[in-house]
Amino acid sequence: MNRYRNSLRGRMRSRLSLLALVVVLPAVLWALLPLGSLAATRDQQLSRLNDKIATTQSKVxxxxxxxxxxxxxxxxxxxKINKIQGRIDTLQSRQDRIQQGLDREQASLDRIQRDLRKQRxxxxxxxxxxxxxxxxLSQRLFELYRADAPTLITVVLDSKGFAELLERGEFLKRIGDQDQRVITLVRTARVEATLNANRLGKLEKRQGAITASIKKKRDAVASIKGQLVSTRSGFDETKxxxxxxLANVKADRRQLEGALSKMRETQARIEGILNGGPLAGPIRRGSGSMIWPVNGPITSPFCERRSWESCHPxxxxxxxxxTPIRAADSGTVAVxxxxxxxxxxxxxxxxASLSTCYAHQSRYAVHVGQNVSKGQVIGYVGCTGLCFGDHLHFEVRVNGQVTNPLNYL
Incomplete structure (x- = not known):
């Protein structure tokens, strides 16, 4: 077991030695290169880096x-979804109104059904x-037949039906008052039965019509609304x-922009070395909430009076x-x-009210709409515009009005 452990330790030392050689050797060889070769190598690095930056920018x-x-x-x-939702809302309003009408129709139908039950x-x-x-009456006629003359039998037999028999005056004259009341009852019952049957038929017909109307309106609105809801669902899925x-593309773009920002930082360092320019150096912090965008002395203070302006902004x-310029605080590039x-x-x-501005840059390292973090390189010092020497003009603005940056640094 000890032999195995010793062997394992030996292999580990060999691998660590090899790893150290791989890591250290390029640095040693780099340091031993002649200055001309070093500059040429850095030029080659810068050229390859510029190609990568161009390719990445094209992808962005x-x-x-x-x-x-x-x-x-x-x-x-x-x-499209908003429009179809508007139509759905309109149909819903229409459906609500129809439902109110249906409730009234249903109340009427309930009354009719109660009346129908009563009439039945x-x-x-x-x-x-x-x-x-x-x-x-039949019993009475039978009794009259057994007790009376043939004339009554003739009246009864000559009648074509019960109704005609009740209407014949001769028959009515031959029966007594009690029989008269029976006949009147029968006649009234027959008339009322006929009228009630007619009324019942009308009520049943109206009930069928109202039921059909309710179903037709309800089904029509439900069908249209269902089609619109189905269409909106398809629109929602497509959207x-x-x-x-879109979210994936944005994520890819932000990743590319992050890589691009790092490449531009590397580009600035290499160009600074080749041009003999300074590096960004460590982040300078004061007592304020912001960091200094560059490390250097103030060559012109805030609100200094100059020949071309009464107050240096x-x-x-x-x-x-x-020199790389760092964002004084996190935010979004507006200009x-x-x-x-x-x-x-x-x-x-x-x-919403606070912004910082950086002028006279030699070039940019960010673009409008890009989110930047505090300390991120956003550009490089130069002397563009109205300028008499390389420097960074730095402003702090509150609600669009300049204020003394030293209150924030």
Whole structure:
């Protein structure tokens, strides 16, 4: 076991020695290179780096183009969704109104159904009364037949039906008052039964019509609304797919921009070395919430009176050309463009009211809309615009008005 451990330790020492050789040897060889060879190597590195920066910038630009197209498509689908949702809302309002009408129709239908039940019970009662009247009358006729003359038999036999028999005056004259009441009852029951049957038929017809109307309206609105909801669901799915692709493209673009920013920092360091310019150096912090964008002395203080301006709107910090400029605080790039006497000019928005601005840059390292963190390189010192020597002009603005930067550094 000890032999195995010793062997393992030996292999580990050999691998660590080899790793140290791999890491240290290039640095040693780099230091031993002649200055001319070192400069040539750095030129080659810078050339390759510039190619990578150009390629990456091209990818970023393509991503931005894709973002723009997808954003337009997502907005278009959202517009379609809003329109169809408007139609759904209109149909919902219509459906609510129909439902109110249906409630009224249902109340009327309930009344009709109660009346129908009442009339049906009455119809049963009338039929029973009519049947009883006919039974009593038939019995009475039978008794009259057994007790009376042939003339009454002739009247009965000559009648074509029970109704005609009740209407014949001769028959009515031959029967007594009690029989008269029976006949009147039968006649009234028959008339009421006929009228009630007609009324019942009308009520049943109206009930069927109202029920059909209710069902038709309800089904029509439900069908249209269902189609619209289905269409909106399809729109939502398409929009979400586009939004997911857009989110992925944005993530890729931010990753590329992060790599691009690091490459530009490396580019600035190499150019600074080749041009003999200074590096960014350590971050300088004061008592304020912001860091100094560059390390250097103030060559022109805030609100200094000069021949061409009554109040210098910022501070000038004296540093060499190519010095990396750091963002004084985190925020979003609001401006990155040539601006008259400011030259190459960048402003970073930190809040709704607070921003910082950096002028006379030799070139930019960020673009408008990019989010930057405190200390991130956003550009490089130069002398563009109205300038008499390399320096950084730095401003702090509150609600668009300049204020003394030293209150924040």
């Amino acid at each position: 630009d393509k991503k931005k183009g894709t973002e723009s197209v997808l954003t337009t498509q997502v907005q278009a689908w959202q517009s 019970r009455r119809q049963v009662q009338l039929k029973a009364r009519l049947a009883e009247g006919r039974r009593v 979400q797919r586009k939004a997911n692709v 910022g501070i000038d910090i004296g540093v060499g050309s190519g 990155a463009s040539m601006n008259g006497g400011y030259g190459n000019f960048t402003c970073v928005q930190h809040s």
